[in-house]
Amino acid sequence: MDLLTTARSPWGESIFTHISWSLFWASLVGGLLFLLAHGGYMLFSQHRKRPSEEVDQLERERTGLPAHITRHGFVARAFHWVMAVSMLVLLFTAFLPIVGVRFAWVQWHWMAGLLLTASVLFHIFHATFVLDFWSIWVGPKDIPEIKAEVMREMGREDYPGPRPGKYPLGNRLYHLAVMVAGLTVIGTGIMMMWRVRTGLVERNPYIFSDITWGLTYVGHGLMGVGFVGLVIAHIYFALRPEKLWITKAMIFGTITRREYLENHDPDRWKNVA
Amino acid sequence: MPPIRDVMPAFELFQPTSVTDALGVLSRHGADAWPMAGGNDTFDWLKDRIKKPRVVVDLSMVNELQGVKDAGGGLEIGSTTTLTTIANHPMVKERFPMLAQAALLVASPQIRNVSTLGGNVSQDARCWYYRAGWPCYRAGGNICYADTPQAINREHALFDADRCVAVSPSDTAPALVALDAQFVIRNGDAERVVSAEEFFVGPGIDITKLTSLQPGDLLTAIRIPNTFANKANYFEKVRDRMVWDFALVNIAASFDMSGTSINDARMVVNGVSATPYRLNSVEAFLRGKARDKATADTAAGMAVEGAVPLAHNAYKIPLMKALVKRAIRGDAAWTS
Numbered sequence: 001m002d003l004l005t006t007a008r009s010p011w012g013e014s015i016f017t018h019i020s021w022s023l024f025w026a027s028l029v030g031g032l033l034f035l036l037a038h039g040g041y042m043l044f045s046q047h048r049k050r051p052s053e054e055v056d057q058l059e060r061e062r063t064g065l066p067a068h069i070t071r072h073g074f075v076a077r078a079f080h081w082v083m084a085v086s087m088l089v090l091l092f093t094a095f096l097p098i099v100g101v102r103f104a105w106v107q108w109h110w111m112a113g114l115l116l117t118a119s120v121l122f123h124i125f126h127a128t129f130v131l132d133f134w135s136i137w138v139g140p141k142d143i144p145e146i147k148a149e150v151m152r153e154m155g156r157e158d159y160p161g162p163r164p165g166k167y168p169l170g171n172r173l174y175h176l177a178v179m180v181a182g183l184t185v186i187g188t189g190i191m192m193m194w195r196v197r198t199g200l201v202e203r204n205p206y207i208f209s210d211i212t213w214g215l216t217y218v219g220h221g222l223m224g225v226g227f228v229g230l231v232i233a234h235i236y237f238a239l240r241p242e243k244l245w246i247t248k249a250m251i252f253g254t255i256t257r258r259e260y261l262e263n264h265d266p267d268r269w270k271n272v273a
Numbered sequence: 274m275p276p277i278r279d280v281m282p283a284f285e286l287f288q289p290t291s292v293t294d295a296l297g298v299l300s301r302h303g304a305d306a307w308p309m310a311g312g313n314d315t316f317d318w319l320k321d322r323i324k325k326p327r328v329v330v331d332l333s334m335v336n337e338l339q340g341v342k343d344a345g346g347g348l349e350i351g352s353t354t355t356l357t358t359i360a361n362h363p364m365v366k367e368r369f370p371m372l373a374q375a376a377l378l379v380a381s382p383q384i385r386n387v388s389t390l391g392g393n394v395s396q397d398a399r400c401w402y403y404r405a406g407w408p409c410y411r412a413g414g415n416i417c418y419a420d421t422p423q424a425i426n427r428e429h430a431l432f433d434a435d436r437c438v439a440v441s442p443s444d445t446a447p448a449l450v451a452l453d454a455q456f457v458i459r460n461g462d463a464e465r466v467v468s469a470e471e472f473f474v475g476p477g478i479d480i481t482k483l484t485s486l487q488p489g490d491l492l493t494a495i496r497i498p499n500t501f502a503n504k505a506n507y508f509e510k511v512r513d514r515m516v517w518d519f520a521l522v523n524i525a526a527s528f529d530m531s532g533t534s535i536n537d538a539r540m541v542v543n544g545v546s547a548t549p550y551r552l553n554s555v556e557a558f559l560r561g562k563a564r565d566k567a568t569a570d571t572a573a574g575m576a577v578e579g580a581v582p583l584a585h586n587a588y589k590i591p592l593m594k595a596l597v598k599r600a601i602r603g604d605a606a607w608t609s
């Protein structure tokens with residue numbers, strides 16, 4: 001089975017044209033299997049928050065914390081939901097026709113694509129100049145935390161080591177994957193705007209060579225199907241009972257003081273209000 | 274290496290003699306099977322070695338699929354009935370002369386003698402980039418070679434283009450849409466009946482096919498209700514030469530008249546979009562109007578609203594307007 005489809009260009013070169021849609025099914029099934037596996041695992045593992053005595057102790061020590069702590073400001077939440085809507089529209093418009101629901105999808109798709117692009121550009125600006133830019137990154141300095149989190153995940157609740165700052169490790173790794181896939185679909189998607197009629201740019205299928213175009217479609221397709229699994233995992237985690245407090249914070253903006261102390265390292269996420 | 278022409282690739286040939294057997298072979302081989310009726314479109318693809326089906330199912334020996342009969346308030350035409358039969362059939366000529374006329378204007382006598390109605394409505398796009406085997410959208414690629422300023426796109430679409438700008442080449446298709454025909458399609462044990470409008474699909478919905486036929490499908494018959502039987506109707510085709518040529522633009526129209534005013538009308542233009550292009554706004558406008566010059570002039574303007582010409586096909590706009598006017602006036606000799 002070919003994972004990428006090829007064709008012979010009018011000039012006799014072998015060029016890529018698309019990814020094979022079996023990769024879409026692979027990503028869908030992969031996402032669902034992960035969900036089952038993780039769901040099963042969680043049935044048998046304990047949820048890791050700080051033990052309640054420790055939280056009581058912290059509450060006594062850290063006086064002056066407000067009852068509700070802002071986790072996501074209005075602008076960040078608005079970005080998240082605009083992005084979520086555009087992402088779902090992109091996924092449904094791209095893949096419903098592949099599963100057999102046929103409709104004129106391209107126009108809806110590129111319009112949602114432009115919305116995603118605009119929201120991501122805004123997000124980059126906002127995160128760089130307003131938010132704590134580095135709080136979402138994962139880097140070598142996080143290795144002790146990665147180690148501690150893995151050990152705790154394996155059941156070693158008492159394993160010493162840092163707890164997450166503002167964003168739990170899973171969130172940060174997820175952000176990294178979404179960033180790579182997102183910037184790829186956006187970059188390639190913008191190029192593909194020259195292949196379709198949009199009324200925004202003058203159609204010109206010859207601005208790049210056939211080989212470049214082939215790679216563009218393949219990159220767009222690969223990262224696009226990657227998003228199927230990523231979005232399934234994301235929605236699954238957002239709906240898991242022990243993570244609902246994060247989801248609620250993405251809707252209402254705040255978490256309670258206790259949730260803050262239970263789940264975060266107050267020394268790594270300071271300046272709360 | 275230049276493409277090999279005229280030598281067909283090997284395939285397994287089945288020649289069923291009943292619909293049941295044909296359906297059996299088609300469902301057994303699914304997407305690998307190619308139903309073939311008269312072969313006029315099929316052999317182009319095979320001899321150019323551009324399409325290489327593993328299995329060809331020749332329908333010419335299935336007698337059940339042939340013939341015209343009076344059935345349930347209309348005519349039922351078997352899918353492999355030849356265009357010559359349709360053009361000459363007394364019942365077709367009497368009730369739906371525009372269909373007989375459309376069939377008569379296809380290609381040449383020799384081609385009509387073997388071409389079937391099912392094959393004529395299911396034939397593929399004639400865009401030469403695609404026919405030359407270039408890997409365009411319709412061939413499963415990611416580019417349209419025809420929709421560029423440099424392209425030769427004189428025959429291409431004015432309406433509803435979505436990446437692909439090819440047009441429906443069939444002469445009988447607009448007549449069947451104008452007559453509100455129903456297409457009977459069988460697949461395995463299942464049967465579905467779709468309207469002519471649902472049968473034809475545009476590139477937005479499926480960029481690789483002009484019809485809604487799926488692997489395993491067999492078009493068995495086309496039913497034409499008597500709604501527009503013996504009513505005023507009109508067919509005209511404009512082509513570069515008067516025989517053996519596809520339409521640049523053609524028009525099919527049926528009118529249900531009440532005295533001198535139009536009760537109801539269906540007007541369909543082909544050669545301007547990937548599906549027969551129904552003039553919905555014109556039809557609504559025509560209700561209650563007389564078939565005269567004033568009505569025709571207004572309708573012609575409405576008909577071409579939304580047309581997006583390519584580099585070389587803007588001539589189709591005045592051509593289409595003229596055909597709409599002539600159809601409404603019902604006077605082929607009239608132009609202005």
Ligand SMILES: Cc1cc2nc3c(=O)[nH]c(=O)nc-3n(C[C@H](O)[C@H](O)[C@H](O)COP(=O)(O)OP(=O)(O)OC[C@H]3O[C@@H](n4cnc5c(N)ncnc54)[C@H](O)[C@@H]3O)c2cc1C
Pocket residue numbers: 307308309310311312313314315316332352353378379380381384387388389390391392393394395396397442443444445486490491492493517518519520
């Ligand atoms: C030189 C030339 C000039 C032409 N000029 C015209 C013209 O002026 N006007 C015009 O309309 N056409 C024209 N044609 C096209 C020609 O009329 C059609 O190709 C012909 O009608 C197809 O009929 P067929 O029975 O030969 O189809 P085939 O080649 O047998 O089949 C055509 C397609 O339909 C499918 N098919 C056929 N029957 C069935 C069925 N029962 N169920 C499911 N699928 C089916 C086949 O799989 C194939 O994809 C021309 C063709 C040539 C070669």
Ligand code: HEM
Pocket residue numbers: 017018019087090091094095106109110112113114116117185186188189190192193195196217218220221223224225227415436
């Ligand atoms: C998660 C986000 C996205 C997913 C899952 C996705 C998925 C897809 C898929 C599967 C295709 C078909 C590709 C092919 O035919 O090989 C496609 C086409 C397309 N995408 Fe996206 N895409 C996304 C984001 C974007 C963005 C951000 C844009 C624009 C800014 C965009 C613009 C386009 C265009 C214009 C096409 C049509 C190209 C054509 O048919 O020639 N997409 N997309």
Ligand code: SF4
Pocket residue numbers: 398400401402403409410411412416417418419420429436437438439
């Ligand atoms: S018009 Fe359609 S068939 Fe012709 S080159 Fe473009 S995509 Fe291909």
